[in-house]
Amino acid sequence: MNKSLGIISLVVFISGCAVNSGIIPMGNNTYMVSRQAATGFSGMGTLKAEAMKEAYSQCIQSQKAVKIIEEIDAKPPFILGNYPKTEIKFKCVAEE
Template sequence: MLRKILFICLTLFLVSCASNTGIIKIGEEKLFIAKQAATGFPGTGGIKTEALKEASEYCTSQNKILKIVELKENEGPYILGKYPRVELTFICE
């Protein structure tokens, strides 16, 4: 029983560590989105794909095309709270 409770608490903690800023306007035309994984295991591939997809869908909804201004990924090792993180700055043309 104690093991089950510990597992549930750990799972909730890890899930709560993931973050997503959503799309933020940072200038006249520039937009920004940041995503961080909940753990260090998956790397940046999945969250990079999610960020690019979200940005592309945003631009498509405005009948525009995504243009990447800057894409940053933090490098491993992913330990002690330094989890995979992607920051995407873009414009819609």
């Protein structure tokens, strides 16, 4: 029973370490959003998709389109605190 409790505690602790910035306004209709995995075992695809979904949600509120300014992704190997991470800087612009 103690071993099970220890494993459950570890899983809860690790899952609580993921970092999601939410939408950060940078001025002039420019924003940043970032996502970081809690471990090195997750892939970049899901993180990037979640960040892009958040960016699109931000711009849709003002009936605008997303224009990506910069994408920064963590480089492997994903060990010793270098976990998968993506940062997206974007603008909400009028649709063409």
